[in-house]
Amino acid sequence: MKLWYILQFVVLYLWDLSLGALRVAQDVITPKDLSSPGIIKFPLEVKTDFEIALLSNLITFSPGTMVIDLAPDNSYLYIHMMFLENEEDAIKEFKEQIESRVLRILR
Structure with missing residues (x-):
C-alpha cells in the first residue's frame, strides 16, 4: 500500500512543480x-x-516557495511564498498536498 502512496505522491508533486514553474x-x-x-x-x-x-x-524545491525558518521548538515552519493570496488557504493546501502525504508514507 505504501508503494501506491509513494507513486501517487510523486505524480502529484511533479504536477505541482510543473504548475509552480509555469506560474513563476x-x-x-x-x-x-x-x-x-x-x-x-x-x-x-x-x-x-x-x-x-x-x-x-x-516545500523549498517548489518554485515560488521557500522555507526561511523553523521555530525553536520545531512546531512551526516560516515559509516565504511568491504568490500568497490567503494565508489560511495556503496552510490548508500545504497540509493536504504535502504534509499529510509525507506522514502517510513515513508512518
Missing part, C-alpha cells in the same frame, strides 16, 4: 508584476528531524 515563468516574462509575496507561519504535524527536513526540502 509567467510572472518573469510578463511586464506586469503578478506576484503577491508573503510569509506564512505553518504549524507542523511532522515531529522527527527527518520528517521536518524532508517536508522543508519538498
Whole structure:
C-alpha cells in the first residue's frame, strides 16, 4: 500500500512543480508584476528531524516557495511564498498536498 502512496505522491508533486514553474515563468516574462509575496507561519504535524527536513526540502524545491525558518521548538515552519493570496488557504493546501502525504508514507 505504501508503494501506491509513494507513486501517487510523486505524480502529484511533479504536477505541482510543473504548475509552480509555469506560474513563476509567467510572472518573469510578463511586464506586469503578478506576484503577491508573503510569509506564512505553518504549524507542523511532522515531529522527527527527518520528517521536518524532508517536508522543508519538498516545500523549498517548489518554485515560488521557500522555507526561511523553523521555530525553536520545531512546531512551526516560516515559509516565504511568491504568490500568497490567503494565508489560511495556503496552510490548508500545504497540509493536504504535502504534509499529510509525507506522514502517510513515513508512518
